[in-house]
Amino acid sequence: MNDKAKISRALRDGSRRSFLKKSAVVAAAAATGPWIVNSLAASKEVKVFAWVDYVNQDMIDGFEKETGIKVNLTTFGSNDEAEQKTKASGGKGWDVIFPSVTNRANYEDANAPGGIWLAPIDEKRANLKAIIPSFLRDSIALGAVYRDKRYLIPYDWGTEGITFNSKVVNLKDAEVSFGDLWRPEVKGKVAFRQKSVIMGTGLYLDSTGVVKSNRMLDVYKSEEDARRVWSAITVWIIERKDWFGAFWNNATEATSAFKDAGAVIGQTWDTTGLLLAQEDSAYKYRAPKEGIITWLDSVGILAGAENLDEAYKFINYILTPKVGAVFSNKTGYNSAVAGFGDYTSDTFKRQFAEVYRPDVLSNMWWWQADTPWFAPMRSEFVEKISNA
Numbered sequence: 001m002n003d004k005a006k007i008s009r010a011l012r013d014g015s016r017r018s019f020l021k022k023s024a025v026v027a028a029a030a031a032t033g034p035w036i037v038n039s040l041a042a043s044k045e046v047k048v049f050a051w052v053d054y055v056n057q058d059m060i061d062g063f064e065k066e067t068g069i070k071v072n073l074t075t076f077g078s079n080d081e082a083e084q085k086t087k088a089s090g091g092k093g094w095d096v097i098f099p100s101v102t103n104r105a106n107y108e109d110a111n112a113p114g115g116i117w118l119a120p121i122d123e124k125r126a127n128l129k130a131i132i133p134s135f136l137r138d139s140i141a142l143g144a145v146y147r148d149k150r151y152l153i154p155y156d157w158g159t160e161g162i163t164f165n166s167k168v169v170n171l172k173d174a175e176v177s178f179g180d181l182w183r184p185e186v187k188g189k190v191a192f193r194q195k196s197v198i199m200g201t202g203l204y205l206d207s208t209g210v211v212k213s214n215r216m217l218d219v220y221k222s223e224e225d226a227r228r229v230w231s232a233i234t235v236w237i238i239e240r241k242d243w244f245g246a247f248w249n250n251a252t253e254a255t256s257a258f259k260d261a262g263a264v265i266g267q268t269w270d271t272t273g274l275l276l277a278q279e280d281s282a283y284k285y286r287a288p289k290e291g292i293i294t295w296l297d298s299v300g301i302l303a304g305a306e307n308l309d310e311a312y313k314f315i316n317y318i319l320t321p322k323v324g325a326v327f328s329n330k331t332g333y334n335s336a337v338a339g340f341g342d343y344t345s346d347t348f349k350r351q352f353a354e355v356y357r358p359d360v361l362s363n364m365w366w367w368q369a370d371t372p373w374f375a376p377m378r379s380e381f382v383e384k385i386s387n388a
Contacts (some may be wrong), residue, residue, distance in 0.1 A: 045070040046310035049085075049094035051297070052077055053251055053271065054155075055318075056330050063317045069310050077250030079103045080375075091117035092304030095311040101152050101298040102367045104143035106375060112303055119301040120149040125312045128153065130319040135296065135336045142296055143369040152298035153315065154336035156327065159364070160196055160293040161355075163258070163273030164265040167282045174359070176286040178204035181267060182240055189245045191257035191266030194382040196293065200267045202233045203290040203365065211236070215291065215365065223373040234381045241388040258283070274332035274351050285355060291365035296336070 048055055052075045060071045074094065076082045082099060083106045091112060099107070107117045114120075121128075128136060135154040139145075144152040162176050171180060178200040181190050192200075202219075205211040211232045218225040245266075246257035254272040257263040266272075273285020299318070301311050317323060324335030325343030332351065341349075 044068070044307065044310050045072050046096060046307050046314045047072045047074070047094045047305075048096045048314065049074050049076065049082065049302075050096075050098045051075065051251075053331050054098050054297075054327070056327070058326050058330070059318065059323055062323065062326075063314060066317065067310075067313055069313060071314070077252075079106070080379075083107065086117050086302065090304060091302045092306075094302055095305040095307045096299060096314055097302055098155060098297060098299050099152065100367070101139050101142045101144050101154065101296045102369050103375075104146060104152055104298075105370045105372075107151075108146070114303065116146060116151065117303050118151040119303050119305060120151055121153060121300065122312070123150065126153060127316045127319055130316075130337050132336055132338045139296060139298065141369070142366075144298060152300045153319070155297050155299040155318070156333045156335050157294065157296045158270045158333040159287070159355075160200070160267060160269050160295070161273070161285060161287045162265065163191075163254075163268040163276065163283060163285045165258070165282050166284050168264040171284075171286070173284075173286055173357075174289065176288050178267065178288045178290055179208070180288075181265060182243055183265075186265050187243050189262055189264045190243045191246045191248055191254065191261070191263035191268065193248050193254075193267070194385045195378055197237065197267055198230060198233050198378070198381060198385070199293060200288070200290075201237055202229065203288070203293075205233060205236060207290050217368070219378075220368045220371050220374065223377065226373055226377050230377065230381045234384050237385055238388040244388075247386065270355070271332045274355075277351065278347065285351075287355060287357075287360040287363075289363075291363045292360060293367065294364040295367045297333075 046069055048071055050073065055071070055073055060073065063069065063071060076085065079100050082097065083103065086097065086107065087109060104118070108115055109117060131154050135157070139152065139154045144150055162178070162180060164171060169180070169186060181192065181201070199216055202211065202213055202216045206213045206215055211229060213219065213229045216229070218229050245263045246261035248254040248257050251269060251271050254266070254268045255276065257266060258276060270285055273283060276283035277285060299315055301308070305311055319337050321337055321339040322343050324337035324340030327333070328335050328340060329345045329348050332348070
């Protein structure tokens, strides 16, 4: 059984609560009085570079109150943006960063110290015992470890499926498909991220025999296979460019596609559909029968970090069950911290049960670790779709 299959098996093992309680979280109380901690931390700061919705104000307020360390937050909207800015700054300017674990290879650079713009994690300082063991273990194959050193710690996982307005598009939960993006009645009203739609549509075309790709795993197999598969999918999508409604590249843009640009269906991250559904029950977020696209995001430290002590304090703070629940309740994403489910809201629990049925958890499609050709070649075809 491969690593992705192990994760899927762990996810479908028992109820939501039993899965999240598979490992105990060991929390050590600080022996030093809070007045000493705050005194030492006075005027200290930690510079954080995170996805737009990954570090919310409640988390910042809690950390600053507990430690006296100021959080200086900068946000990014995509892995590409984070990678480009990190390289442009020479791995400096921030301390903590939140890459997708599968993108770790994109931080490798001959000009970087140690060949990578990330710093190896000091496992004596980072509370790795807080992480659900299966995620910590399986993150190795997904890219967290480089040259026998861990550079990234699992932070959260989530999915990319289909968000739709059920008043306009009538879909049965078990029959939702990536192919529904191309139904006649949604022409001109579809929202998607170009770099993802070639994967979702690829899964659909593979399932129908139009473009065989071994469930899109061939794009990781070789440059030749990747070009064959993506070329055929891109041609198929461009032939249907009249279906394009709105492109998105971050969670804010995805939500705007539905609220402002008239989209009635789209391939989106879970946060988009789940938060829209909280505002209007007509919206639904569901898993395509071809397999919901699943990702694992992480937290790490940049090679040029100047505030190491503060960085480890911040990381250990966000890797606690209560803070994990604050994050999940706000976003709909799933914390990788053991025990966070004990503190999530009833709404979060209900939506998880609606989306992640047993048949969904047994059929998840995981993003793989990037290969040297993956990102640059995908960008080539993304540009063709964008300019169609």
